Amino acid sequence: xxxxxxxxxTITATVKSSxxxxxxxxxxxxxxxx
Amino acid sequence: MIRHLLxxxxxxxxxxxxxxxPAQDLQSSVVxxxxxxxxxxxxxxxxxxxxxxxEQPVGYLVYTKAGRxxxxxxxxxxxxxDKAEPSDSERAxxxxxxxxxxxxxxxxxxxxxxxxxxxxxxxxPGSIERK
Numbered sequence: 001x002x003x004x005x006x007x008x009x010t011i012t013a014t015v016k017s018s019x020x021x022x023x024x025x026x027x028x029x030x031x032x033x034x
Numbered sequence: 035m036i037r038h039l040l041x042x043x044x045x046x047x048x049x050x051x052x053x054x055x056p057a058q059d060l061q062s063s064v065v066x067x068x069x070x071x072x073x074x075x076x077x078x079x080x081x082x083x084x085x086x087x088x089e090q091p092v093g094y095l096v097y098t099k100a101g102r103x104x105x106x107x108x109x110x111x112x113x114x115x116d117k118a119e120p121s122d123s124e125r126a127x128x129x130x131x132x133x134x135x136x137x138x139x140x141x142x143x144x145x146x147x148x149x150x151x152x153x154x155x156x157x158x159p160g161s162i163e164r165k
Contacts, residue, residue, distance in 0.1 A: 002146035004063040008071075009095070025076040026086070030068035030095050 007032040061141040068095040070107050087131065097139065101149070106134040 001012050009030040014023050070093035075086045085091075086109075093107020109131035115124040137151035 002060075002064065004060065009064065009068050023078065025078060027072075027074050027076070029071040029073075031071050032066055033069045033094075034067035 060144060060146065064097045064139075064141070064146055065099050066097060068097075070094065073107070087133075093133070101138050101140060102136070103139045103148075104136045106132070108132045 003010050003012075009032065011026075011028045011030070013026050015026055016022070017024050070091055073085065073087045073091055074083050076083045087107065088110030090110040091107055092110065093105065095103070095105045095107075097103050112128060112131045113124075115121070115128070120128065135151055138149035140147055140149050
């Protein structure tokens with residue numbers, strides 16, 4: 001899921017661990033520069 | 035009187051806080067160049083949160099108006115190779131600390147979804163499988 005609040009963009013996703021296959025929640029936070 | 039004034043200040047403060055972009059504006063709000071701030075991973079079972087690419091990962095994400103997305107990022111703990119031509123083990127370590135992908139995206143129902151990702155371009159551990 002992608003959400004934009006002000007100049008901040010957050011991408012959250014569920015990925016499978018390459019080690020044991022378990023699901024892991026990831027959050028990538030980005031700041032607008034252009 | 036002071037109570038009303040205080041409530042007014044709180045109300046104005048809340049109204050001025052950044053709010054999530056409405057669904058119809060999401061397309062225009064994602065277009066641009068974004069610099070990576072952090073990447074965290076949370077294990078739902080243990081609740082443990084980790085900075086999977088170090089404390090200060092570096093990267094950029096670009097969404098174009100035409101519906102293309104490009105992303106590339108590297109971890110903050112990358113060790114540069116000793117020589118201009120990295121050894122196989124150095125290549126493997128460098129690969130582990132990077133993510134790159136490109137393809138198309140679309141906005142539907144207030145959500146940004148990955149479209150067609152360029153085959154063979156999505157690189158890096160954990161970078162390919164996005165739901």
